[in-house]
Amino acid sequence: xxxxxxxxxxxxxxxxxAGVYIMKNADGEIIYVGKSKKLKNRVSSYFTTTHxxxxxxxxxxxxxxxxxxxxxxxIEALALENTLIxxxxxxxxxxxxxxxxxxxxxxTGEEYPRLIVTRDRKSxxxxxxxxxxxxxxxxxxxxxxxxxxxxxxxxxxxxxxxGKERPCIxxxxxxxxxxxxxxxxxxxxxxxxxxxxxxxxxxxxxxxDTLRRDMEEAAEEMEFERAAQLRDSxxxxxxxxxxxxxxxxxxVMRDVFAxxxxxxxxxxAMLSIRGGALINKNEFILSSSExxxxxxxxxxxxxYYDTAGNIPREVMLDFALEREDIELLSxxxxxxxxxxxxxxxxxxxxxxxxxxxxxxxxRESAKQHRLEGEREGKSVSRxxxxxxxxxxxxxxxxxxxxxxxxxxxxxxxxxxxxxxxxKSDYRSFTxxxxxxxxxxxxxREALSRxxxxxxxxxxxxxxxxxxxxxxxxxxxxxxxxxxxxxxxLEIPLFGMVKDDYHKTRAITDGETEISIAQEMNVxxxxxxxxxxxxxxxxxxxxxxxxxxxxxxxxEKIEGIGPKKAKLLLxxxxxxxxxxxxxEELRAVKGISAKxxxxxxxYYHKR
Numbered sequence: 001x002x003x004x005x006x007x008x009x010x011x012x013x014x015x016x017x018a019g020v021y022i023m024k025n026a027d028g029e030i031i032y033v034g035k036s037k038k039l040k041n042r043v044s045s046y047f048t049t050t051h052x053x054x055x056x057x058x059x060x061x062x063x064x065x066x067x068x069x070x071x072x073x074x075i076e077a078l079a080l081e082n083t084l085i086x087x088x089x090x091x092x093x094x095x096x097x098x099x100x101x102x103x104x105x106x107x108t109g110e111e112y113p114r115l116i117v118t119r120d121r122k123s124x125x126x127x128x129x130x131x132x133x134x135x136x137x138x139x140x141x142x143x144x145x146x147x148x149x150x151x152x153x154x155x156x157x158x159x160x161x162x163g164k165e166r167p168c169i170x171x172x173x174x175x176x177x178x179x180x181x182x183x184x185x186x187x188x189x190x191x192x193x194x195x196x197x198x199x200x201x202x203x204x205x206x207x208x209d210t211l212r213r214d215m216e217e218a219a220e221e222m223e224f225e226r227a228a229q230l231r232d233s234x235x236x237x238x239x240x241x242x243x244x245x246x247x248x249x250x251x252v253m254r255d256v257f258a259x260x261x262x263x264x265x266x267x268x269a270m271l272s273i274r275g276g277a278l279i280n281k282n283e284f285i286l287s288s289s290e291x292x293x294x295x296x297x298x299x300x301x302x303x304y305y306d307t308a309g310n311i312p313r314e315v316m317l318d319f320a321l322e323r324e325d326i327e328l329l330s331x332x333x334x335x336x337x338x339x340x341x342x343x344x345x346x347x348x349x350x351x352x353x354x355x356x357x358x359x360x361x362x363r364e365s366a367k368q369h370r371l372e373g374e375r376e377g378k379s380v381s382r383x384x385x386x387x388x389x390x391x392x393x394x395x396x397x398x399x400x401x402x403x404x405x406x407x408x409x410x411x412x413x414x415x416x417x418x419x420x421x422x423k424s425d426y427r428s429f430t431x432x433x434x435x436x437x438x439x440x441x442x443x444r445e446a447l448s449r450x451x452x453x454x455x456x457x458x459x460x461x462x463x464x465x466x467x468x469x470x471x472x473x474x475x476x477x478x479x480x481x482x483x484x485x486x487x488x489l490e491i492p493l494f495g496m497v498k499d500d501y502h503k504t505r506a507i508t509d510g511e512t513e514i515s516i517a518q519e520m521n522v523x524x525x526x527x528x529x530x531x532x533x534x535x536x537x538x539x540x541x542x543x544x545x546x547x548x549x550x551x552x553x554x555e556k557i558e559g560i561g562p563k564k565a566k567l568l569l570x571x572x573x574x575x576x577x578x579x580x581x582x583e584e585l586r587a588v589k590g591i592s593a594k595x596x597x598x599x600x601x602y603y604h605k606r
Contacts, residue, residue, distance in 0.1 A: 003064060004047055010066070011044035018074045020081050022067040023059065023090075029455050032059050032092040033084045035077040035299070037324075039068055059092040078332050081299060082306050088457045094266075094286055094296050102131030102282070102308075103138040105200060111186045112158035112179050113193045115151060117142055121309065129200040131308050132280060145196040148236045150177040150229075155573075159186070174229070199237065202253070202274020208237060252276045257301060258318035258358035260366050261286075267369070268300065269362035271354060272312070283365035297321060298329050311337040317345045318355040369419070376419045379525040384467075386514055386522065387507065389492055393466030394418055398496070398529050400471035401431075401442045402537035409434065411446030412537035415460065416529060425460035428540040440479040443470060447480045451487055469507075469526070470495045471533055477510035496530045504530055557602045559595050567591065568599075578603045 001009075019039045023032040023046075036042030043066065051057040071077040085093050108114045109125025117138045121128055132138040146153055154168065158179045170176035177184045177192065184192075198207045215230035256271040266286030272279055284304075297319060305311050311333055321329075326343050333341035346352045377392070384392045396416040403409040409431035415422045429449055434441040447468075453461035468491055470476045477495040484491060497513060499505040504527045506513040516523045554565040554577070567590040568577055577585070577599065585596035 008047040014040040018077045019070040023063045024065045025062045026064045030088045035081040037074045104128045104130035149192045202279045253312045254314040256316045256354045256358045260362035267362040267366040269358045315343045379521040396467045397465040398469040398533040400533040400537040402541035410541040414533040444479045447483045468493045
């Protein structure tokens with residue numbers, strides 16, 4: 001019995017129930033996860049029909065076995081599918097490239113909430129707005145609301161730090177309501193933050209109505225200074241609204257999705273409309289150039305909201321879906337949101353125009369991505385020729401070592417993938433086994449730890465690189481080649497050799513050097529990759545050294561060792577420790593009264 005016949009028989013024995021199926025290759029690696037309302041029909045179709053999609057045909061050709069999990073409902077299957085995709089990152093599932101690296105504005109759950117830009121979206125008491133297209137857009141939105149409502153941006157913690165230090169210059173400039181001076185209580189401050197949240201959420205009308213009412217009350221009570229401040233805030237918000245493109249009725253809360261695919265690119269574009277205004281847009285590069293069917297589209301959008309949150313009341317799609325798929329997505333999003341979410345595919349009117357706008361954004365993004373990829377692709381293709389590789393690498397990993405003498409030794413891992421640097425996959429390794437500066441030993445330890453993760457589903461580290469480049473020469477190449485041999489891995493490996501002026505000179509396979517001096521595009525690509533790897537290594541090595549120096553100054557105090565120094569620095573910065581009273585120091589968990597006295601005496605005697 002052939003493999004295909006065995007898989008077909010197994011698929012035909014599946015139940016006609018909703019569930020999730022898990023495709024595996026010859027090594028037992030999970031290469032695809034899918035869901036279906038009828039497992040038998042869906043899974044058997046993979047092994048009984050001819051697939052027009054190259055992606056699907058390629059995936060099926062690698063399948064050697066599959067598992068399945070029966071679910072009570074299709075909603076449960078969709079939720080489980082998303083969980084498994086996040087856990088295993090299967091090669092053939094469409095994923096939103098770098099979705100987790102997009103910035104958000106977070107409103108913390110503190111008594112005096114803090115507004116910050118973050119790329120780490122957690123399940124905590126904070127509220128998140130975004131994701132924004134880039135850090136510049138997120139900071140621009142944050143700066144606008146902070147300025148309008150006079151919110152604090154310093155690192156003080158309230159109410160703990162009220163009255164401990166004199167207010168900064170922002171109070172004198174009228175830019176901050178200064179909770180540090182005790183002039184605003186938590187309830188009043190949270191009311192300001194709530195208005196900032198309305199603006200970030202696009203609900204500008206509600207904010208303006210509230211501010212106008214407060215301004216009129218202040219004027220009636222002859223609080224003219226406060227009325228003037230409210231008037232200035234109203235003008236600033238109206239100016240902000242004029243910058244936003246109004247595309248719908250002021251009550252509209254909607255996201256619009258469009259997908260553009262071709263033989264070479266796939267882009268998911270999203271427009272976020274809040275209060276009738278276009279407040280944000282994003283384009284995500286798909287990890288596959290095509291969508292096989294509606295199942296992929298539904299999973300893609302469900303996965304987006306699982307990661308991003310901020311679900312609107314209405315989701316519009318530029319692409320057609322079956323009625324039951326639309327109902328499934330609507331029900332799934334409604335379970336995640338505190339209200340019913342409507343999903344529809346508009347055919348005419350305002351909705352159709354918005355879908356056309358989203359599709360045009362997707363096309364333009366795909367065009368720019370293609371042009372960038374072509375430039376980089378030509379350089380990498382030529383590099384592959386010079387190195388004698390059988391095919392052009394899709395994923396390249398570069399490594400460097402940085403250290404401060406015999407301390408703070410760090411290895412950096414920088415990733416180039418499918419035409420650009422993939423910063424979400426960067427990693428650093430603190431070297432622990434060399435006992436001092438040893439570039440060969442450090443490189444051996446870093447690559448041993450990194451390559452041991454291949455195929456285990458760990459984000460970034462679970463991926464198999466197509467090419468490894470090391471900052472260094474023959475010694476580094478031989479050290480890592482031993483690691484590849486021990487792990488039975490066959491990955492092309494080369495060193496990036498520098499000249500006496502620390503500039504890229506050539507590439508070596510450990511035996512001979514391959515000159516790239518006359519290949520300007522290749523030289524520029526390798527040089528930029530080597531410099532990025534070096535920058536990332538120095539950044540983390542310097543960060544570790546800075547922490548060591550800070551801890552070592554505390555460890556000069558009698559009774560304070562590395563553990564207590566770490567506890568203190570976790571509770572407050574060194575500058576604050578120097579200025580703290582004995583009572584404040586004693587409040588740090590793990591610091592005794594005697595320790596607090598010693599710390600206070602040490603810094604105040606000095």
